[in-house]
Amino acid sequence: xxxxxxxxxxxxxxxxxxxxxxxxxxxxxxxxxxxxxxxxxxxxxxxxxxxxxxxxxxxxxxxxxxxxxxxxxxxxxxxxxxxxxxxxxxxxxxxxxxxxxxxxxxxxxxxxxxxxxxxxxxxxxxxxxxxxxxxxxxxxxxxxxxxxxxxxxxxxxxxxxxxxxxxxx
Amino acid sequence: xxxxxxxxxxxxxxxxxxxxxxxxxxxxxxxxxxxxxxxxxxxxxxxxxxxxxxxxxxxxxxxxxxxxxxxxxxxxxxxxxxxxxxxxxxxxxxxxxxxxxxxxxxxxxxxxxxxxxxxxxxxxxxxxxxxxxxxxxxxxxxxxxxxxxxxxxxxxxxxxxxxxxxxxxxxxxxxxxxxxxxxxxxxxxxxxxxxxxxxxxxxxxxxxxxxxxxxxxxxxxxxxxxxxxxxxxxxxxxxxxxxxxxxxxxxxxxxxxxxxxxxxxxxxxxxxxxxxxxxxxxxxxxxxxxxxxxxxxxxxxxxxxxxxxxxxxxxxxxxxxxxxxxx
Numbered sequence: 001x002x003x004x005x006x007x008x009x010x011x012x013x014x015x016x017x018x019x020x021x022x023x024x025x026x027x028x029x030x031x032x033x034x035x036x037x038x039x040x041x042x043x044x045x046x047x048x049x050x051x052x053x054x055x056x057x058x059x060x061x062x063x064x065x066x067x068x069x070x071x072x073x074x075x076x077x078x079x080x081x082x083x084x085x086x087x088x089x090x091x092x093x094x095x096x097x098x099x100x101x102x103x104x105x106x107x108x109x110x111x112x113x114x115x116x117x118x119x120x121x122x123x124x125x126x127x128x129x130x131x132x133x134x135x136x137x138x139x140x141x142x143x144x145x146x147x148x149x150x151x152x153x154x155x156x157x158x159x160x161x162x163x164x165x166x167x168x169x
Numbered sequence: 170x171x172x173x174x175x176x177x178x179x180x181x182x183x184x185x186x187x188x189x190x191x192x193x194x195x196x197x198x199x200x201x202x203x204x205x206x207x208x209x210x211x212x213x214x215x216x217x218x219x220x221x222x223x224x225x226x227x228x229x230x231x232x233x234x235x236x237x238x239x240x241x242x243x244x245x246x247x248x249x250x251x252x253x254x255x256x257x258x259x260x261x262x263x264x265x266x267x268x269x270x271x272x273x274x275x276x277x278x279x280x281x282x283x284x285x286x287x288x289x290x291x292x293x294x295x296x297x298x299x300x301x302x303x304x305x306x307x308x309x310x311x312x313x314x315x316x317x318x319x320x321x322x323x324x325x326x327x328x329x330x331x332x333x334x335x336x337x338x339x340x341x342x343x344x345x346x347x348x349x350x351x352x353x354x355x356x357x358x359x360x361x362x363x364x365x366x367x368x369x370x371x372x373x374x375x376x377x378x379x380x381x382x383x384x385x386x387x388x389x390x391x392x393x394x395x396x397x398x399x400x401x402x403x404x405x406x407x408x409x410x411x412x413x414x415x416x417x418x419x420x421x422x423x424x425x426x427x428x429x430x431x432x433x434x435x436x437x438x439x440x441x442x443x444x445x446x447x448x449x450x451x452x453x454x455x456x457x458x459x460x461x462x463x464x465x466x467x468x469x470x471x472x473x474x475x476x477x478x479x480x481x482x483x484x485x486x487x488x489x490x491x492x493x494x495x496x
Contacts, residue, residue: 019170060270125263128263146267
């Protein structure tokens with residue numbers, strides 16, 4: 001079946017079996033290799049992309065369900081000659097070791113900061129009615145859907161806090 | 170995944186037509202696609218309902234909330250009315266899954282998610298829920314996630330939802346549009362079926378029934394809590410959870426609703442212990458007594474016997490927190 005996708009501002013017409021997940025469509029059909037497959041069951045967050053401004057696991061959704069929708073992958077956030085603030089922060093804080101989970105971490109963190117900006121509370125917010133404040137515990141909780149088996153967490157968290165600080169100033 | 174046909178419904182009537190032709194509804198898909206990849210569930214046809222106009226949250230004239238079935242878990246948790254008037258629901262939602270999954274998962278789909286019993290997920294194992302009549306390997310097996318209450322000799326799986334536990338304590342009602350186009354209103358108390366000898370039947374829904382709305386009455390208690398105990402601090406299913414909604418009248422407990430997750434095939438509630446609390450002054454002796462009464466009926470397995478004491482202590486902690494600044 002045919003599905004029209006807008007990925008990183010570019011229109012694609014995908015012709016694929018309905019079983020094709022958004023992840024497989026991006027990686028195998030559109031050959032955008034930045035989005036990675038980890039568990040393929042929504043447990044690791046490595047395949048995180050941003051669909052209609054929301055971060056989701058691209059492995060747990062079918063490409064055909066996103067006809068006409070806007071998708072942003074790691075390639076859409078920036079490129080080597082023009083990095084996003086979050087990408088630059090991951091490099092300057094050494095927020096990775098093997099790098100496999102990094103595209104998912106960066107897509108997730110980029111959208112997560114917008115969720116905080118929109119005032120969404122989290123499981124660790126002391127007052128769920130008040131506007132949330134970005135703390136170490138808030139980042140840990142809100143990024144719990146992204147695993148890093150190299151365990152680069154301390155530097156990932158520093159990178160995110162740094163990018164958030166830069167966005168504020 | 171086994172091949173399937175895909176169709177998108179643009180109206181409830183179209184959804185009904187497609188479902189009459191043997192379609193299975195897909196909304197967020199976070200649980201269904203996972204099960205389809207493992208070939209635990211094998212629909213012949215998927216009916217995508219994501220474009221139906223069922224994603225709004227509205228206040229009702231009675232002061233309650235009308236939640237569309239396609240409202241995403243993150244939107245329901247972030248809604249200011251939920252946070253102000255139903256904090257038990259916001260907290261339950263925020264304690265479930267991850268940020269990415271909450272952005273996809275819907276209110277209706279969350280109610281219908283399947284158990285995370287390891288044997289249900291493993292197609293090499295017999296399972297009465299997956300293949301009726303084949304047996305239950307969980308009984309006498311690994312049971313860390315399994316139930317203490319409401320089980321049968323055919324199934325001891327738990328319902329995994331946090332949201333449904335909070336909704337049970339808030340006396341929610343589920344509105345359903347049948348394939349014939351009629352509307353049914355089902356209290357959540359009557360929505361789930363105990364496993365008995367038909368553990369593959371989990372709700373009272375018939376084929377083609379579409380959940381359209383979850384209705385909340387005004388909260389009967391202003392003191393609300395959701396406490397979840399799990400194997401890691403975030404992004405894990407409950408070993409035990411307690412949803413509490415309570416109101417004080419002077420120095421006495423005027424109202425109490427308590428629902429429990431991770432311990433039964435459905436969101437568990439004990440009206441007996443609620444009645445034992447009402448009209449009493451809060452005290453640790455009272456809380457110990459009712460918590461003891463709750464767990465007296467538990468039927469644990471070897472691997473989940475620790476949950477009896479865990480549940481007892483979690484309930485005492487929740488009741489203490491809910492009443493700590495009471496007059």
